[in-house]
Amino acid sequence: MNPIWFVRMARWARNPPSTARIRLVFGIIAVLLMIWGIEKIGWWPDWAKATRARP
Template identity: 60%
Template sequence: MNPMWLVRMARWARNPPSPGRVKLVFGVIALCLLIFGYEWAFGWPDWLVPQKIRP
């Protein structure tokens, strides 16, 4: 592990993020999981499939 990461972890432990920042991060993770779950359950939409161009 890079020693700089230990410095970052120590700084983060002394000054934790605000509740709003934590909610934002969890919201983004939830949104990504929701999109992944939708794509897994229903498949990739046809309008996002690239079309082959014939010469």
């Protein structure tokens, strides 16, 4: 493990992120999981799907 990570962990322990920042991160993760789930179910519209360009 890189020693820089220990410095980051110590900084986080001394000054943890705010509640608003934690909610923001979990909100973004929830939106991404919803989009992934909608795509897996098959409800994602065809116009929003990416197509590969042919060489």
